[in-house]
Amino acid sequence: EIVLTQSPGTLSLSPGERATLSCGASQSVNSNYLIWYHQRPGQAPRLLIYGASNRAPGIPDRISGVGSGTDFTLTISRLEPEDAGVYYCHLYADSGPLPFGGGTRVEIK
Amino acid sequence: EAQLVQSGGALAQPGGSLRLSCAASGFTFRNYEMIWVRQAPGKGLEWVSYISSPSTVIYYVDSVKGRFTVSRDNAKNSLYLQMDSLSADDTGVYYCAGRKFWSESFGMDVWGQGTTVTVAS
Numbered sequence: 001e002i003v004l005t006q007s008p009g010t011l012s013l014s015p016g017e018r019a020t021l022s023c024g025a026s027q028s029v030n031s032n033y034l035i036w037y038h039q040r041p042g043q044a045p046r047l048l049i050y051g052a053s054n055r056a057p058g059i060p061d062r063i064s065g066v067g068s069g070t071d072f073t074l075t076i077s078r079l080e081p082e083d084a085g086v087y088y089c090h091l092y093a094d095s096g097p098l099p100f101g102g103g104t105r106v107e108i109k
Numbered sequence: 110e111a112q113l114v115q116s117g118g119a120l121a122q123p124g125g126s127l128r129l130s131c132a133a134s135g136f137t138f139r140n141y142e143m144i145w146v147r148q149a150p151g152k153g154l155e156w157v158s159y160i161s162s163p164s165t166v167i168y169y170v171d172s173v174k175g176r177f178t179v180s181r182d183n184a185k186n187s188l189y190l191q192m193d194s195l196s197a198d199d200t201g202v203y204y205c206a207g208r209k210f211w212s213e214s215f216g217m218d219v220w221g222q223g224t225t226v227t228v229a230s
Contacts, residue, residue, distance in 0.1 A: 098156060
């Protein structure tokens with residue numbers, strides 16, 4: 001089973017700063033299936049990025065994703081208060097459920 | 110506007126049962142594959158179950174196999190999760206979510222608001 005490992009566990013940054021979040025897969029994966037979600041406190045997750053680098057509708061261009069193989073990165077440039085919450089990477093699979101990554105919590109100072 | 114409205118969460122006793130519902134509106138439900146995701150208090154997201162449309166392909170995470178049953182009624186635009194033999198480990202917020210099955214995006218782009226399941230005596 002493929003395991004997704006996210007780092008760091010927590011990021012504490014000021015508004016306007018850049019956040020870099022990592023998601024590592026235990027084996028090479030199809031980047032078309034690599035997804036990023038954002039969950040604000042008390043809310044349902046929201047789709048941010050699909051196919052490792054494609055922004056979902058309504059997602060601002062200061063949020064971007066890159067990666068392939070086993071290493072994927074989500075970058076939030078110019079942090080805003082609304083970016084606070086937990087970011088999860090996930091791998092879609094047509095062969096059954098796969099675990100989410102453990103999440104990275106972004107705190108805005 | 111695409112929307113999923115959830116219901117059915119409650120306090121249940123260990124060994125008891127609950128049925129969660131997820132009602133879709135604002136989009137063509139039969140064109141969506143659906144999942145259930147849960148979140149234990151203070152923890153991350155956990156994939157629980159998947160169902161295709163029609164309901165020909167179904168998957169469960171190992172921890173719920175034999176206890177949970179996912180189903181859908183496309184005529185009623187509804188998704189269900191029958192939860193039996195509940196234990197304290199099943200406590201958490203349960204979300205339904207879906208994606209159009211021919212979308213280039215493999216991410217779930219419509220989510221329910223969540224419903225809380227608490228298993229305790």
